[in-house]
Amino acid sequence: MKARKNHHNGIKAVVMGGGTGTFMVLSSLKHFVSDISAVITMADDGGSTGVLRDELGVLPPGDVRQSLVALSSSSEVMRELFNYRFSTGTFNGHSFGNIFLTALEKVTGSFAKAVVTAGEILHITGQVIPVTTDNVRLCVERGDGSIVQGQKMMISSGFFKGEKTRFFLEPKATINPLAKKAILEADLIILGPGNLHSSLIPILLTDGMSETLKEAKGKKIYITNMMTQPGQTENFSVTDFVDEVEKYAGKDAFDYVVYNDKKPAQELLDTYAKEGEKLVSANKKDFEGKNYKAIGENLVSSKIIPPKEGDKIHRPLIRHDGDKLTRLLMKIYFS
Amino acid sequence: MKARKNHHNGIKAVVMGGGTGTFMVLSSLKHFVSDISAVITMADDGGSTGVLRDELGVLPPGDVRQSLVALSSSSEVMRELFNYRFSTGTFNGHSFGNIFLTALEKVTGSFAKAVVTAGEILHITGQVIPVTTDNVRLCVERGDGSIVQGQKMMISSGFFKGEKTRFFLEPKATINPLAKKAILEADLIILGPGNLHSSLIPILLTDGMSETLKEAKGKKIYITNMMTQPGQTENFSVTDFVDEVEKYAGKDAFDYVVYNDKKPAQELLDTYAKEGEKLVSANKKDFEGKNYKAIGENLVSSKIIPPKEGDKIHRPLIRHDGDKLTRLLMKIYFS
Numbered sequence: 117m118k119a120r121k122n123h124h125n126g127i128k129a130v131v132m133g134g135g136t137g138t139f140m141v142l143s144s145l146k147h148f149v150s151d152i153s154a155v156i157t158m159a160d161d162g163g164s165t166g167v168l169r170d171e172l173g174v175l176p177p178g179d180v181r182q183s184l185v186a187l188s189s190s191s192e193v194m195r196e197l198f199n200y201r202f203s204t205g206t207f208n209g210h211s212f213g214n215i216f217l218t219a220l221e222k223v224t225g226s227f228a229k230a231v232v233t234a235g236e237i238l239h240i241t242g243q244v245i246p247v248t249t250d251n252v253r254l255c256v257e258r259g260d261g262s263i264v265q266g267q268k269m270m271i272s273s274g275f276f277k278g279e280k281t282r283f284f285l286e287p288k289a290t291i292n293p294l295a296k297k298a299i300l301e302a303d304l305i306i307l308g309p310g311n312l313h314s315s316l317i318p319i320l321l322t323d324g325m326s327e328t329l330k331e332a333k334g335k336k337i338y339i340t341n342m343m344t345q346p347g348q349t350e351n352f353s354v355t356d357f358v359d360e361v362e363k364y365a366g367k368d369a370f371d372y373v374v375y376n377d378k379k380p381a382q383e384l385l386d387t388y389a390k391e392g393e394k395l396v397s398a399n400k401k402d403f404e405g406k407n408y409k410a411i412g413e414n415l416v417s418s419k420i421i422p423p424k425e426g427d428k429i430h431r432p433l434i435r436h437d438g439d440k441l442t443r444l445l446m447k448i449y450f451s
Numbered sequence: 452m453k454a455r456k457n458h459h460n461g462i463k464a465v466v467m468g469g470g471t472g473t474f475m476v477l478s479s480l481k482h483f484v485s486d487i488s489a490v491i492t493m494a495d496d497g498g499s500t501g502v503l504r505d506e507l508g509v510l511p512p513g514d515v516r517q518s519l520v521a522l523s524s525s526s527e528v529m530r531e532l533f534n535y536r537f538s539t540g541t542f543n544g545h546s547f548g549n550i551f552l553t554a555l556e557k558v559t560g561s562f563a564k565a566v567v568t569a570g571e572i573l574h575i576t577g578q579v580i581p582v583t584t585d586n587v588r589l590c591v592e593r594g595d596g597s598i599v600q601g602q603k604m605m606i607s608s609g610f611f612k613g614e615k616t617r618f619f620l621e622p623k624a625t626i627n628p629l630a631k632k633a634i635l636e637a638d639l640i641i642l643g644p645g646n647l648h649s650s651l652i653p654i655l656l657t658d659g660m661s662e663t664l665k666e667a668k669g670k671k672i673y674i675t676n677m678m679t680q681p682g683q684t685e686n687f688s689v690t691d692f693v694d695e696v697e698k699y700a701g702k703d704a705f706d707y708v709v710y711n712d713k714k715p716a717q718e719l720l721d722t723y724a725k726e727g728e729k730l731v732s733a734n735k736k737d738f739e740g741k742n743y744k745a746i747g748e749n750l751v752s753s754k755i756i757p758p759k760e761g762d763k764i765h766r767p768l769i770r771h772d773g774d775k776l777t778r779l780l781m782k783i784y785f786s
Binding site for chain 2: 193202
């Protein structure tokens with residue numbers, strides 16, 4: 117942990133990730149800091165995003181869209197519109213916001229400009245920054261030396277705890293200078309929660325990211341997931357998550373590791389168990405001798421989030437509570 | 452012509468139609484009036500609009516979109532975005548603005564609300580009003596008694612000068628109260644230019660429209676097309692256009708008929724002739740004894756408009772000049 121610079125104008129925060137975890141952190145944290153930047157993963161190639169990338173050659177809009185909505189102070193209608201997903205016909209499965217960013221990239225000629233313009237239209241607080249503007253795919257070299265490219269392929273092939281894997285981007289990606297600047301100026305640098313392999317590792321794999329994190333003087337906090345995913349983070353404990361992050365971000369890249377230590381309701385755990393998903397285990401002994409400080413708290417949302425139309429698995433969700441998490445982040449910041 | 456009410460706050464204008472003709476009038480006229488309403492045709496069922504109607508059950512967005520862009524004071528990027536048309540993949544042929552209005556209708560639950568919200572997002576001057584919010588299709592009973600429904604079918608079957616046709620809407624449509632109010636309050640009421648059968652007649656066929664026009668105290672002006680269309684307005688003269696309009700709007704519904712009396716460049720006419728499209732003829736003798744005042748002027752745009760990617764027929768265009776037309780409309784207003 118390095119000395120932080122003085123600041124008199126509130127807190128500058130960077131949130132790195134993509135998907136619903138980052139949406140939740142941004143939605144809550146934006147009320148407590150004076151400057152917030154979302155540094156967003158750019159390796160998604162599944163679903164609506166994947167079709168748009170394949171057919172129109174654009175950069176992946178899905179994760180950026182969610183972060184734009186999280187930081188938007190537009191009317192509820194506009195935010196709903198951006199997240200609206202067509203459920204019939206030609207557009208079936210496509211999110212309107214993804215189509216919006218795709219058309220805007222075509223009109224402005226660059227994804228970076230499209231994101232800035234969309235931010236203006238959505239009246240966002242802070243900024244959304246693609247971690248790279250290079251057009252990359254996530255690949256993994258599996259234990260047997262075979263290489264799998266793309267998220268769809270990874271999900272269908274699966275890889276398991278114990279299997280030695282090496283993730284990489286194809287072609288190489290260089291860090292967006294705006295992302296580098298935001299991280300270097302930030303007082304708080306937060307990674308996750310999010311899908312470890314498809315969201316977080318592609319960020320850490322971006323050329324220049326591990327050096328930037330090393331140089332950054334803000335407090336660096338990794339928020340681990342609450343639930344494991346079969347075939348990806350099967351049976352992972354908190355330290356397994358951290359080990360995987362450090363493999364790509366560099367040893368001791370994060371000062372703090374935040375995890376949930378509260379068991380959600382058994383009925384919820386049972387529905388997750390059916391899909392092979394378990395609570396991430398934490399053993400305090402595992403943290404002994406580590407250079408990071410591990411902090412376990414009750415971070416479970418007590419709201420029962422009803423399943424939505426279009427959810428792959430129809431069940432109530434176990435989710436982080438944005439307010440509890442933000443309170444913990446602030447406590448760490450002011451400690 | 453009835454006495455106009457006094458007004459001290461500039462001119463209130465209503466422009467009725469859809470498509471590029473109405474786009475042109477709105478784009479120019481908006482700078483000369485203090486209050487402008489676009490009353491838009493709602494019977495389109497071709498192209499991108501037709502697919503969206505068929506697959507998602509929404510009202511036709513295409514003509515409304517063009518009018519929104521015409522009245523928008525948003526950035527050039529936003530206006531371009533709305534008119535952006537995808538040219539490959541799943542979205543091929545779809546206009547982004549159409550997708551926008553469709554998603555917004557789904558989110559807000561009504562097309563009328565979607566149009567108002569889109570108007571706010573695009574920072575429009577004045578208002579865009581669907582002539583009806585009933586979900587209708589245009590039908591025609593041909594000379595032999597057969598009935599053809601929908602624009603695509605009409606274009607492929609064609610009907611000809613001399614053939615006795617009767618157009619109607621299926622089911623019936625009732626005039627949007629906002630359209631009625633705008634027309635009754637307007638100082639200038641303008642119809643066209645636009646496709647006679649697919650754009651203008653569906654407006655006139657709306658229940659309550661001919662009564663509203665009769666009651667309206669503003670100057671009523673019909674702007675005829677410059678070129679005929681084969682199978683639709685084949686060999687039509689200016690008076691043929693007016694006769695067809697009066698058949699649906701009521702006798703003497705319009706006080707003025709405006710037409711172009713300048714021959715465009717012969718090379719342009721030749722490219723149109725290849726498609727069976729001719730200059731609309733005007734014989735001053737035909738206007739004798741009519742209750743409307745016919746005014747012919749040079750209204751041809753001297754700009755050569757280059758063909759665009761995606762145009763059905765690849766050729767330079769013969770178009771009205773918005774400024775010339777607006778100057779004539781103002782001259783009529785102040786006469």
